[in-house]
Amino acid sequence: MIRYHFGYDQPDRARAGKRLRPQLLLRTALAEGGAVDCALDAAVAIEILHNYSLVHDDIEDGDELRHGRTTIWKKFGVPHGINAGDALCAISYLTLLHEEAVVPPNRVVEMLHVLHEANLRMCEGQGLDIGFETRPDVAMSQYLEMIAGKTGALFAASCQLGALAGGAALERAAAYAALGRAYGLAFQIRDDVLGTWGATDVTGKPSGADILRRKWSFPIVWALGTGPSRDRDVIVRAYAPGATAPDVPLVIAALERLGARNAADAAHDRALDDADTIARASNLDERRTIRDFLAEGARRVA
Amino acid sequence: MIRYHFGYDQPDRARAGKRLRPQLLLRTALAEGGAVDCALDAAVAIEILHNYSLVHDDIEDGDELRHGRTTIWKKFGVPHGINAGDALCAISYLTLLHEEAVVPPNRVVEMLHVLHEANLRMCEGQGLDIGFETRPDVAMSQYLEMIAGKTGALFAASCQLGALAGGAALERAAAYAALGRAYGLAFQIRDDVLGTWGATDVTGKPSGADILRRKWSFPIVWALGTGPSRDRDVIVRAYAPGATAPDVPLVIAALERLGARNAADAAHDRALDDADTIARASNLDERRTIRDFLAEGARRVA
Numbered sequence: 234m235i236r237y238h239f240g241y242d243q244p245d246r247a248r249a250g251k252r253l254r255p256q257l258l259l260r261t262a263l264a265e266g267g268a269v270d271c272a273l274d275a276a277v278a279i280e281i282l283h284n285y286s287l288v289h290d291d292i293e294d295g296d297e298l299r300h301g302r303t304t305i306w307k308k309f310g311v312p313h314g315i316n317a318g319d320a321l322c323a324i325s326y327l328t329l330l331h332e333e334a335v336v337p338p339n340r341v342v343e344m345l346h347v348l349h350e351a352n353l354r355m356c357e358g359q360g361l362d363i364g365f366e367t368r369p370d371v372a373m374s375q376y377l378e379m380i381a382g383k384t385g386a387l388f389a390a391s392c393q394l395g396a397l398a399g400g401a402a403l404e405r406a407a408a409y410a411a412l413g414r415a416y417g418l419a420f421q422i423r424d425d426v427l428g429t430w431g432a433t434d435v436t437g438k439p440s441g442a443d444i445l446r447r448k449w450s451f452p453i454v455w456a457l458g459t460g461p462s463r464d465r466d467v468i469v470r471a472y473a474p475g476a477t478a479p480d481v482p483l484v485i486a487a488l489e490r491l492g493a494r495n496a497a498d499a500a501h502d503r504a505l506d507d508a509d510t511i512a513r514a515s516n517l518d519e520r521r522t523i524r525d526f527l528a529e530g531a532r533r534v535a
Numbered sequence: 536m537i538r539y540h541f542g543y544d545q546p547d548r549a550r551a552g553k554r555l556r557p558q559l560l561l562r563t564a565l566a567e568g569g570a571v572d573c574a575l576d577a578a579v580a581i582e583i584l585h586n587y588s589l590v591h592d593d594i595e596d597g598d599e600l601r602h603g604r605t606t607i608w609k610k611f612g613v614p615h616g617i618n619a620g621d622a623l624c625a626i627s628y629l630t631l632l633h634e635e636a637v638v639p640p641n642r643v644v645e646m647l648h649v650l651h652e653a654n655l656r657m658c659e660g661q662g663l664d665i666g667f668e669t670r671p672d673v674a675m676s677q678y679l680e681m682i683a684g685k686t687g688a689l690f691a692a693s694c695q696l697g698a699l700a701g702g703a704a705l706e707r708a709a710a711y712a713a714l715g716r717a718y719g720l721a722f723q724i725r726d727d728v729l730g731t732w733g734a735t736d737v738t739g740k741p742s743g744a745d746i747l748r749r750k751w752s753f754p755i756v757w758a759l760g761t762g763p764s765r766d767r768d769v770i771v772r773a774y775a776p777g778a779t780a781p782d783v784p785l786v787i788a789a790l791e792r793l794g795a796r797n798a799a800d801a802a803h804d805r806a807l808d809d810a811d812t813i814a815r816a817s818n819l820d821e822r823r824t825i826r827d828f829l830a831e832g833a834r835r836v837a
Contacts, residue, residue: 289617289618292614292617293613293614310665311595311613312595312665313666315591315594315595315617315620316595316658316661316662316665317658317662318617319620319624319654319657319661320655320658320659320662322654323651323658324655326651327648327651327652330644330651337640338639338640338641338643338644341640341644342632342635342643345628345632345644345647346629346632349628350625350629352621352624353622353626353629355621356619356621356625357622359618359621360615360618363612363614363615363618364615
């Protein structure tokens with residue numbers, strides 16, 4: 234099942250995914266003067282941990298497709314889906330323990346601490362997200378707390394683990410975590426914009442997919458935070474629990490008239506500015522490499 | 536949700552469970568000359584890991600009650616159930632990392648390795664068990680492989696972690712793992728006997744609960760391994776996929792005539808004899824303390 238999930242059962246049709254997190258990790262390790270060998274197991278570990286969360290999220294969200302293939306739970310049943318995700322989680326940690334061969338034990342313990350904490354933060358974010366499903370609205374502060382867990386925690390851990398594997402001091406690695414968190418926020422907002430306005434041939438999902446699923450994305454949450462208006466009412470009605478399937482073009486038009494797309498783009502840019510500030514304050518010189526890579530990744534998606 | 540699972544929302548009605556695994560761990564640590572303080576975090580970690588597996592197993596098996604209370608997934612929904620289990624898993628590892636305060640980092644890394652491997656073995660056992668559900672029969676070797684993962688792995692880890700926390704050398708700790716595995720086998724066979732013949736007021740489940748659920752228990756698997764007979768046919772029909780609910784008294788009578796109860800008791804005693812042999816070979820002196828404790832635990836259940 235795990236081979237199936239990664240597409241290894243059909244190597245010619247295998248899809249690698251973007252692998253943003255391990256790339257972030259390796260680039261940070263290199264930026265801190267580490268060798269790739271010192272960070273490779275950690276990079277694999279973070280990608281596997283990400284995939285454990287995807288396998289469980291797909292069950293929790295009822296998603297039947299990922300990367301154009303039937304999800305594990307849909308193909309093999311929910312029990313196997315939960316269990317395969319659990320196994321991926323264990324394999325992720327076991328992979329990180331391989332670092333023992335090239336990194337001192339106290340450093341491995343620090344790295345495990347980072348990975349376990351990130352996992353717990355992810356669960357907290359996912360718990361909030363599940364709770365949001367039955368609500369009529371979600372405040373911006375709650376949305377930000379949710380994505381800080383669901384997305385930010387693993388981006389932060391990617392940079393922090395890379396720094397630790399690369400030999401950075403604890404404090405410097407913590408600065409990289411803050412950098413990763415800012416990147417994660419930027420990435421998630423960009424992802425939300427693509428989930429609303431991205432073309433099908435690019436995202437692999439129907440345009441407005443997030444709206445059809447009534448996902449609490451940045452544009453929606455932002456629009457609900459604006460004052461009373463007919464456009465806001467359109468969104469309130471579309472996201473009302475128990476309402477019929479939303480009229481996607483109508484909601485997108487309302488979002489645009491309210492200025493939600495510009496607001497999302499501005500929030501994305503502010504998150505990158507925050508990353509700038511963090512990097513400058515801690516003198517994280519190789520930041521641009523990582524940022525350029527992220528922008529490149531976003532272009533490939535967009 | 537986690538507070539609810541442990542019964543901490545109603546302290547006067549809280550049920551501690553048997554806590555066999557942490558007790559095994561602490562007793563092994565003491566037997567190896569360690570102080571309780573050196574093993575307490577590991578003991579908490581193993582109990583939490585056990586509970587993560589219970590929360591997910593309840594979803595996978597569709598169980599709606601545990602210790603007389605509605606299970607997490609039944610009360611809060613499957614998505615929250617999966618996620619709460621994931622959080623428990625992360626919390627278990629984070630708890631073990633607390634050992635860092637009293638145990639050297641390289642030893643903590645060894646202990647984490649044991650806990651992660653045990654988790655992976657549990658998933659393998661659970662994967663087998665899920666696969667068994669749709670089968671017309673299960674061979675004894677497959678049953679043994681399944682419970683070695685589902686039950687044996689965590690019993691083995693309990694003893695091994697206790698030995699490591701208590702200061703035992705790696706090889707000696709591995710001998711304790713073998714001891715724990717033998718105890719796990721004995722415990723599971725006893726548990727299967729109780730699931731078939733245990734009285735309701737003792738087990739909290741209806742008599743023959745395992746048969747009603749068509750669980751592949753030791754007595755059933757053993758009985759299917761006997762030669763052709765009318766009693767064996769009764770069991771084959773009761774466990775046929777898609778058959779109507781089994782006639783429990785009929786199946787129990789067939790098991791008894793075939794000698795399945797005696798066979799289970801004998802296998803239980805052989806597992807304890809194996810434990811004896813292991814303990815003697817490696818000179819694990821405090822074994823009796825652990826064994827007596829296990830017998831006492833079994834009596835409390837029986």
